Amino acid sequence: RFRQFNQVDIDILGEASFSAEVEIIVTMWNAIGKLGLDKDSTILLNDRRFLRELMKAAGVADEKHDSAFITLDKLEKIGEEGVIKELVGQEIATDSQAKSLVEAVGSIAELELGSDVETVQVPALGAELSLFDLGAIASQVREIAPDIKISFTPTLVRGMGYYTGPIFEVSHTASGSSICGGGRYDGVVGRWLGRDVPAVGFSFGFERIVDLVSLPEEGQQLKVALAYQKPHEALAALHLREGLLAAGASNAGLLKAPRKMSAGFFEQASSLGYNRVLLPSRYLEVADQANPDFATLLEQARILEN
Incomplete structure (x- = not known):
């Protein structure tokens, strides 16, 4: 540890x-x-x-939910019998409640x-x-x-x-x-x-x-902010991000924009390290295409002054 x-x-x-x-x-x-x-x-x-609904369905009192979570989290380490014993021993649940709870999580683990x-x-x-x-x-x-x-x-x-x-x-x-x-x-x-x-x-x-890896060298320096205002724009931007990275962007992140975009928004993007901004009007149509032209999309990004 x-x-x-x-x-x-x-x-x-x-x-x-x-x-x-x-x-x-x-x-x-x-x-x-x-x-x-x-x-x-x-x-x-x-x-x-979901965990709280699970505890309620098992009959565990609301004030004991957090304690039950801690014990349930030990399932892989101490096994089903260990979890049941701890739940009952610490008076978090009755024996029948504890057994039902352990059986429940086991039955839905493959969902x-x-x-x-x-x-x-x-x-x-x-x-x-x-x-x-x-x-x-x-x-x-x-x-x-x-x-x-x-x-x-x-x-x-x-x-x-x-x-x-x-x-x-x-x-x-x-x-x-x-x-x-x-x-x-x-x-x-x-x-x-x-x-x-x-x-x-x-x-x-x-x-x-x-302990597991060696860090890679720093890549290219084309850093693109995909501006969004609404949830569907954010999801569309997320679908495009991998393609933009493959097309040459070293970083492609989402940046929430105000209702009315102004010079202050682009200054904020620049202060966060971005040097390009893609607006929804540029990328929404592309997001629906089967094979988007990411290189062209990168060229349409607004260039920021650093």
């Missing part, structure tokens, strides 16, 4: 739609691929809201997430539970990165209690723990600002990754 560690974080603030989760997961997978770790890595995906999968039947609990946005997220991510490996993991908890929605980790066969992970944490930023601010983020475990 690492007693001291460094993290490399990426966060998206202010985006309430699941396009933020899609971008975060695809970004995470792109980085893993560039480091040569994708062959032996899998994205583990779950949702804190394949897709755009048409919105709920899951859990016979052990006699319930049908919502999967919230997990199916849509997995479907969109696979469209953008077809080689990605995603596993619905009902025992995935993530230790931080501030997560409020989808949570995810990357598991690597040569690592004893996840090499990166994160999730949605709406409400946390708002505690200091006094207003709601939706947020999604993840962290790379620097030491764990360094």
Whole structure:
């Protein structure tokens, strides 16, 4: 176990739609691929809201949910009997509740997430539970990165209690723990600002990754911001990003634009390190094409003055 560690974080603030989760997961997978770790890595995906519904269906009291999460997260380490014993021993659940809960997560562990999968039947609990946005997220991510490996993991908890929605980790066969992970944490930023601010983020475990790879040399310096205002524009931009990177961009990121774009927006893009901006009017039509001309699309990007 690492007693001291460094993290490399990426966060998206202010985006309430699941396009933020899609971008975060695809970004995470792109980085893993560039480091040569994708062959032996899998994205583990779950949702804190689903976990709470699971606990309610099992009869676990609301105030004991967080304790139950911690124990459930140990399933691979201590096994089913160990989890049942701990749940009962710490008075988190009765014996029958604990057994039903363990049986429930085992029965749905092989579920394949897709755009048409919105709920899951859990016979052990006699319930049908919502999967919230997990199916849509997995479907969109696979469209953008077809080689990605995603596993619905009902025992995935993530230790931080501030997560409020989808949570995810990357598991690597040569690592004893996840090499990166994160999730949605709406409400946390708002505690200091006094207003709601939706947020999604993840962290790379620097030491764990360094143990597995050597970092590549820095690539080309064409850095493109895909401006968007609406969720469908963000999803279209995400579908184009891989092609732009293959066509010569060293970085292609999404940047939320104000309702009325002004010189200040382009100055912001420049201050973030971008030297090109693609507007929705340029890329939306291309996103619907079967074989987009990414090289031409790059040429149509607005050049920023540094």
